[in-house]
Amino acid sequence: MTRTFAGQAWLQSPAAQAVLKALSVAGGEGRFVGGCVRNALMGREVDDIDVATTLVPQEVMAALTAQGIKAVPTGVDHGTVTAVLDGTPIEVTTLRRDVETDGRHAVVAFTTDWAEDAARRDFTVNALYADAVGQLYDPGGEGLSDLDAGRVRFIGDPTQRIREDYLRILRFFRIHAWYGTGALDAKGLTACGADAEGLAGISGERIQKEMLKLLRADAPVPALRAMAASGVVGQVLPGRLNVNRLERLCAIDAETFRSPEPVLRLAALLDGGDDQARLLADRWRLSNKDRDELCGLVGADDLKIVPYLSVREVRRLLYRIGVERFCGLCRLRWAEDPKVSNQMQWETLLALGRSWQRPTLPLTGNDVMRAGVPPGPEVGRVLSEVEEWWIDTDFTDDEFSIFERLKAIVQATF
Incomplete structure (x- = not known):
């Protein structure tokens, strides 16, 4: 043809x-x-x-x-x-x-x-x-x-194709997520499940590449569910998974015309805490950037991010954790939020984050020493204490007040 x-x-x-x-x-x-x-x-x-x-x-x-x-x-x-x-x-x-x-x-x-x-x-x-x-x-x-x-099928005998390169198991699900329609090919699915243990011999870098590509698909969840049903997913994603949260995040992406972000989606899928994220980062040989992003999103249960945050609370969080992490966590919390009516609040938080410009404390270590603090670790401690006060004031730009606070801290300490 x-x-x-x-x-x-x-x-x-x-x-x-x-x-x-x-x-x-x-x-x-x-x-x-x-x-x-x-x-x-x-x-x-x-x-x-x-x-x-x-x-x-x-x-x-x-x-x-x-x-x-x-x-x-x-x-x-x-x-x-x-x-x-x-x-x-x-x-x-x-x-x-x-x-x-x-x-x-x-x-x-x-x-x-x-x-x-x-x-x-x-x-x-x-x-x-x-x-x-x-x-x-x-x-x-x-x-x-x-x-x-929209059929994704192995050429010839699926088992033979898989045993030539076990990575083809993941490629089967990834290619279907991108180009297939309907149910996955039954023969291919059975063969993938039967030889799933072969993935143990595949390098982390190769697994990472395929899985992040899968997560970049518009709708990766059906393929992931098929991976779970066939016994494949446990070979590459050990531990508890939250497929429902990922599915909701993907739906939000589609509804709001956002491009898929694979590391964010991976964070939505993982449900085993910081330890699971770190083990997976090691197994997949994630880049330092992707590792930091994943662990920063998964290990953030102590951060209060809810749709009714005040502007002051938003600015404080942005200063402490940065724009990218804040926006990523907002999208994860949005995916967990059962109230669909909160969409406008989540969009507002994301807009605040994207438009925020990081302020700079108009105080240096030299200023602290001129105020009477001897060189050494006490300079950093005093500077940090002034900074905490400055954050609580919602980042005042009144330099007179900042230096008065510095004087008060120095007088009370030295």
Whole structure:
């Protein structure tokens, strides 16, 4: 079956066309493959461009270099060279077939058979190819019909595909959350549940990448519920989970046209406190930024954040915990709030947070020492005491009052 989607901007981009031309001039054939083709057919944004080719990596390197395109040998053992043109990276991978797999990595042999290359891919909707003019190719004969029907199915035997790379279990749920409709494929779901323990051998970074992508979907909860029912979720998300809170947060996102924030959604899902968050951050190898965000949102039961906070209380919280954490916690508390009528109050709190500018205490350590405090730790203690008073005054900008307070503290202490 063939179909065309000529005319799309990504397809006609100078970088994409130059790469395929370079492969053709060298005597090979190149076709776009995978996510870029799938997304183009669905009318969704194409972020990354991947190319499959009949040329082997050394020939790809030579072909790109001959046309003035930077060639980076990012994974030549597995057939991949990254072409970089005008700042755009395009992965070019030789057609392959698997020789040996261990559930994490594969030993491959290169081929010139497009059907053989398609047969080793994960899902039918990802085994679609397109040439330079947008002509579409479906070597397996099932990708187009599955894409049209919103079906996410493994190519061939689901168990075999999974045991080639156990990460495909998570990809099954993630791809369905993004591109599937209705119930998950029954054969695939059964196979995922049967081999769920294989995820124990997958690195935290790979699990993190798939799970955060899943949480970035508009509606990840049906896939997560299917993961729980099949026994998969416990392999990657141990401990208590609050799926209802996550579902409500996703609904609020949709109702208020907010973009999904995966770490915030992860915080909504976790229900085991700070210890659970820290263990998960370690297991998934979260970046320092994501770790701090997650733990700051999960470990905040001591902070009073309710829809009827006064403006003064809001400013005090913002000063202590920062805008991003405050807004994240507001959205979590909103998701827990049973009163739908409080939407306006929550929106007001978020607007206050986003418009707030952090004030600066007009007092320094030098000012404290000039007031009679000797150099050393007492300077910091006195400065902190003045700052606490200043916060209680709702951040007065009256410098005379601030220095009078400093004098009073110094006189009472020294």
